[in-house]
Amino acid sequence: MGIQDIKDRLNTDKYEFLRTDPRLGENILILTTAGSIAYGTNVDTSDIDIRGVTIETKQDLLGLSSFEQFEDRITDTVIYGLKKFISLCLDSNPNVLEILGTKDEHLLVITKEGQLLRDNADLFLSKKAIHSFGNYATAQLRRLKNALARDSYPQAEKEQHILESILGQMEHLKRTYKSFTNEEINLYIDQSDKPEMETEIFIDINLKHYPLRDLKNIYSDMSNVVKNYSKLNHRNNKKDEPHLNKHAMHLIRLLITGTEVLEGKGINTYREKEREFLLDIRKGKYSYNELFEMVDEYERRFRLAAENTSLPDKPDYKRVEELMLEIYSNIWGFGR
Known part of the structure; x- marks a missing residue:
């Protein structure tokens, strides 16, 4: 059109x-x-x-x-x-x-x-873009990995993906609610006593004089990651494949755009240079393993741009x- x-x-x-x-x-x-x-x-x-x-x-x-x-x-x-x-x-x-x-x-x-x-x-451009572009994209990409890999990955590896998604939110949680250290709220994987699980996510909490409502909201945000994964896990893989490919395409596009912002190249919404590549992702040209490798590469470029950006704080x-x-x-x- x-x-x-x-x-x-x-x-x-x-x-x-x-x-x-x-x-x-x-x-x-x-x-x-x-x-x-x-x-x-x-x-x-x-x-x-x-x-x-x-x-x-x-x-x-x-x-x-x-x-x-x-x-x-x-x-x-x-x-x-x-x-x-x-x-x-x-x-x-x-x-x-x-x-x-x-x-x-x-x-x-x-x-x-x-x-x-x-x-x-x-x-309007500042180092705030590191969090607004990066945290959103990486958290969503981990959810995408969980969804795409749910049929082939063992339970323990799926559990690790969920943990990575929650950990990706931690900086956002520390900024949104009263700040805490990794020692005060510590998440990790350990052996599970549940018969249907090899391992599961555990949490150690050591907080003093911490606002109850903030703790409730932190737990709610973490819980939503687990719930969202569960919803993805029950979807029909074949039916959702085009949707997931489109999702992957837009998230990689977001990392590319965010990298350019951090490199001082401004806001370029239309992706002229990457258009055919992004459309190939949408059409399912790449295997999931290839897609994951590309995600890792674009995350690496984004982190490099974040470390070297000349944008103001x-x-x-x-x-x-x-x-x-x-x-x-x-x-x-x-x-x-």
Whole structure:
């Protein structure tokens, strides 16, 4: 499906909300493709995903109402309010940053202020990308390994995969809740007393004066990894093969994109150079062993880029705030 076809589709009644919703219409700063079309990995059956940024109304900014994002699930359209969008960009959220890096040809709406955001995309990039791109990708890839290998790997090896997935979350848990050391919460594999298991994951906890709710949430997050693996383990392998290949393709794409961000090459949503390679993954050209080896290699490249990145520890919040004020001033006259 070409871009003109998408533009024609947006003019149908199905997308009437783009013109009639009071927070959209002429308030939209950026409207662009997302998902497979934005990455260049779409096939004939791919859905049309639309993402964008809109400026809040004066009532949202100064009055009693508030607005963060508009979502239409039927058309898979998500449009963020400017404040919410910038907040997510400052946290290096991959799914939101990619709005700033789509091809110019994929822009369905772009205003002067929307272009100002895209021209200043580098302001949002920092070492936060190490965690936002890397932790998400590696955790999901380990889950993918678990799913793909469930029929051939012995129980003990599957248990090791689950442990690696949980350990991959540890830095996130330490940042989200009250921090703890590896000695205070220690996970490891040991022999199991259960007849159906050779080994299993054990935990040693040695915490003092630790918030109960934080501990509950930490346990819940760890438990969800085990539950998600269990769900994957009961799916039909043949039926899910295309889905898993697509999942692998997007996760490798995420590692490639994150590596470029850390190398100072900006946000490049459309994967021109790797397009055919990613499509081959989607089509199932590679064996699972080959896929795992590629994952390891792209993780290695990502870690190398993370160790040598020249990105700042955090974004320049003052310059980002000045950019926001310029946009609000241009449109609503604030500060004049």
